Amino acid sequence: MPILYDNPVSRNGYKARLLASHLGLSLQVVSKDLRAGESRQADFLAKNAAGKVPVLELEDGTCLPESNAIVLFLAEGSALLPVDTLERAQVLRWMFFEQSQLLPNIGLARMLKLTGRDAQRPDVYAQRIEAGQDALAALDRHLAGNDWAALGRFTVADIVLYAYASVAEVAGFDMAAYPAVVAWRRRVEALPAHIASDWGFAA
Ligand SMILES: N[C@@H](CCC(=O)N[C@@H](CS)C(=O)NCC(=O)O)C(=O)O
Structure with a gap:
């Protein structure tokens, strides 16, 4: 199952969670404590050089940051994203x-x-x-x-x-x-x- 690195306060992460609900997708949500600087630690910077949530990590370890890129990726092939x-x-x-x-x-x-x-x-x-x-x-x-x-x-x-x-x-x-x-x-x-x-x- 893909992992969504996120934070409860993040509206950017919420976009992916809201989309997943509409598409019936399961995501494992992992919270990063932004105030404690967890998104700026080396292990997380390796997932997103910008040091921000959300990041979607696929089963093969590929990491995709940026909320709207995540939304476009997850929605591909669904009625929520046109092909034309x-x-x-x-x-x-x-x-x-x-x-x-x-x-x-x-x-x-x-x-x-x-x-x-x-x-x-x-x-x-x-x-x-x-x-x-x-x-x-x-x-x-x-x-x-x-x-x-x-x-x-x-x-x-x-x-x-x-x-x-x-x-x-x-x-x-x-x-x-x-x-x-x-x-x-x-x-x-x-x-x-x-x-x-x-x-x-x-x-
Ligand atoms: N353009 C990015 C913005 C991401 C962003 O600003 N994330 C905030 C939380 S909503 C964050 O991680 N801030 C922590 C930091 O900058 O250290 C997106 O749409 O995903």
Whole structure:
């Protein structure tokens, strides 16, 4: 069985866990204590030179870091990842948007909040909130006319976008400004295979 090196707080790891639930895949989840620096130790750096979770380790020892690469690998051949080149590009478009505009802003704002550093670095926090608002507004405009991120159906694009869009309040965003994102989150949550977090960590 593939091993997923992960952490209960990681929304990037959650993407792989949520996808596995939708696909009925079994993963052995191994927690790395990020605060204790476990992802920066030599044995883990050999699995991912960037020193970050998640990492998927296959039965033959091959290691695949980067949440969206893991999602693409696991979803290959399933209905959640189209084969057609243009359709796939429409899905990838939102996966790149997630990495460049949602994750760095909602993700860092959330980490600053969870660790109390938002008060120590109000300038950094405010910058992430402003850029995150811009990203959420873009997603909201798109979802105002679309039930799902791409192709009019649930795909891996929704899974990766949901990971950080679903913790925006924890990061300090007022989601009342993004009603289409809120409605889409409810659609994602209503799917039968949905899991909030298999480690019971809501934030
Ligand atoms: N682009 C990467 C980001 C991975 C990432 O930032 N992981 C965080 C947890 S969500 C981490 O491992 N941080 C620990 C560290 O940087 O030492 C992905 O999507 O997987």
